[in-house]
Amino acid sequence: MDTTQLLKGVLDVAVLAVVAEEDGYGYDVVRRLRAAGLAEVGDASVYGTLRRLYSQGALTSYVVPSDEGPHRKYYGINAQGRAMLDAQRTDWREFAGTMSRLLDGKAAA
Amino acid sequence: MNGTRAHERAREAVGRYAAEVRRHLADLPPDQVDDLTDDLEADLADAIADGADGDEGAVDPAVRFGTPGAYAEELRAAAGLPHGSPASAKPWPARVQRLRSAGARAAAAARRQPWAEPVARAATDLRPLWWVVRAWIGYQALMWVVIQTGWLVRYVQPDRHGLPQRTLHWAILLLLVLVSVQWGRGRWGAAQLPRLSRTASVVALVLVVPVAVFTYESRFYGAAYADVQYVEVPVAGAQPEDGVWVDGVQVSNLFVYDAAGEPLADVQVFDDRGRPVRTTTDDGWSSWSLPGVEQPWAFVPAADDDGRLRWNVYPLQGAPYDDFDWSNPDGTRDTRELLEADPRTPPLPFAKAPTIVPGGQDEGPGEPTSTAPGDAVTAAP
Incomplete structure (x- = not known):
């Protein structure tokens, strides 16, 4: 199955979950998503998602100066983002449960 | 490493x-x-x-x-x-669209050729070179504009040779190179205005021929002025065929002394056909470097009682170039109106010339010695 298609639907909640765990900058978030097993995630998709969540008010952002290398824009989660994450987490659990039951049921039948 | x-x-x-x-x-x-x-x-x-x-x-x-x-x-x-x-918000007119699609088809055909790939790669590698060339074309075009319009001419003091001579010229050229390279790399506004770099390239390509002609001309005519050491060098704009030439070098001014060797002022000079003898043909718009004078000068004409301007009245009066208001607020053609000080006589080559002995009375040391004093006396009635 093409997991990139599946990923599109859940990238928001995945990014929110990673940022909720700890603030991070663009590529840092990509790395943590990949480390969590989402190897197919596209760099640009993550950056775009971060910007969108930020402009929707779910994330805060701040620039961290760096002695070596460029300054980095870090993202952190805020209350609205946390609420969004909770709601989407519930949605996902229901959806995943439904799908599992459906698929397992079909497989058992 | x-x-x-x-x-x-x-x-x-x-x-x-x-x-x-x-x-x-x-x-x-x-x-x-x-x-x-x-x-x-x-x-x-x-x-x-x-x-x-x-x-x-x-x-x-x-x-x-x-x-x-x-x-x-x-x-x-x-x-x-x-x-x-891919299409911008405003559609192009149909004719332009047809041209564009024809161009795209031609480009696609070219891309299918076996040589397309290496040529494209070489072109990509040569892009930084083109950015520098583009900046130079801009530099030379700027010099041309300054010379043609007289705009800021006294600050820039442009030259046409294409190679920067003054620190300011180097600064201008380096700045243009910097901007051109940064635009080429998509910086300094080129990311936001993607056509910036491309427009600069198109403008540079359009200017290639005029700039080449301008540079070639200045080099061609420049040869006549290259070795001027003593006398005045026209900075720009003079026609080398006109004027007064001494020893292969153009003369900007004439100094006339009377028989006693005293300098004369306001002497009108005509040739054998009654034409006024003019040393300068720039009507006062060029700057001239005078021997031993650091600042360049510009000359102003005399006027006769009919109000006509006379350029054959010597020595020409003038003033240092900086004493003129070259911004020319009234758009006049008469540079005397731009002069903010009184015109004055440029430094004389010498304060007093040798005295001339009137003919038939006495012989100077320059006279041929074959004529004995007695001959002159007997020749007189």
């Missing part, structure tokens, strides 16, 4: 890739593009550093991330922004 070079190459590749991505986002408002891409270089570099492991191929961002266009599209889609439309 090798690592540093690879690192440098990777950084360049990332810069180019990022510029391309920004170009593909160019239909968005600039602040949105900034917002989407402000960490792009750093993120790309990190990703490449993570994936590289000494693999040369991984240095190319296009291998790692796909084409810049696809990357921009992904960024845009994930950020919930509208798709980039």
Whole structure:
């Protein structure tokens, strides 16, 4: 199955979950998503998602100066983002449960 | 050593890739593009550093991330922004569209040729050279504009040779090179205005021929002035055929002394056909460097009682170039109106000339000695 298609639907909640765990900058978030097993995630998709969540008010952002290398824009989660994450987490659990039951049921039948 | 070079190459590749991505986002408002891409270089570099492991191929961002266009599209889609439309908001007129599609077909045909790939690669490698050439064309065009319009001429003191002579010229050229290179790399506004660099290229290409002619002309005519040491060099604009020439060098002014060797003022000089003898043909608009005088000078005409300007009245009066208001607020053609001080006589070559002995009375040392004093006396009635 093409997991990139599946990923599109859940990238928001995945990014929110990673940022909720700890603030991070663009590529840092990509790395943590990949480390969590989402190897197919596209760099640009993550950056775009971060910007969108930020402009929707779910994330805060701040620039961290760096002695070596460029300054980095870090993202952190805020209350609205946390609420969004909770709601989407519930949605996902229901959806995943439904799908599992459906698929397992079909497989058992 | 090798690592540093690879690192440098990777950084360049990332810069180019990022510029391309920004170009593909160019239909968005600039602040949105900034917002989407402000960490792009750093993120790309990190990703490449993570994936590289000494693999040369991984240095190319296009291998790692796909084409810049696809990357921009992904960024845009994930950020919930509208798709980039290749056609701009305002459609081109039908005739232009036909031309464009014909051009696109021709380009596609050319791309299918076996030589297309190496030629395109060579062209890409030569782009930095073109950025520098483009800046030089701009520099030379600027010099031409300054010379033609007289705008800021006394600050810039332009020359036409194409090689900067003064510190200011070097500064102008280097600034243009810097801007051109930065635009070429998609910096300094070129990311927001993707046509900036391309427009600069088109303008430079259009200017190639006039600038080449201008530079060639100045070199051609410049040869006549190249070895001037003593007498005045016209900075620009004079026609070398006219004027008074001594020993192969153009003369800007004539100094007339009477028989007693005293300098005369306001002497009108005509040739054997009654034509006024003019040393300068610039009507006062050029600057001349006088021997032993640091500042360049400009000359002003005399006027006769009919009000006509006379350029054959010597010595020509003038003033240092900086005493004129070259901004020319009233748009006059008469440079006397621009002069903010009184015109004065340029420094004389010498305060007093040798005395001339009137003919038939006495012989000077220059007279031929074959004529004895007695002959002159007997020749007189």
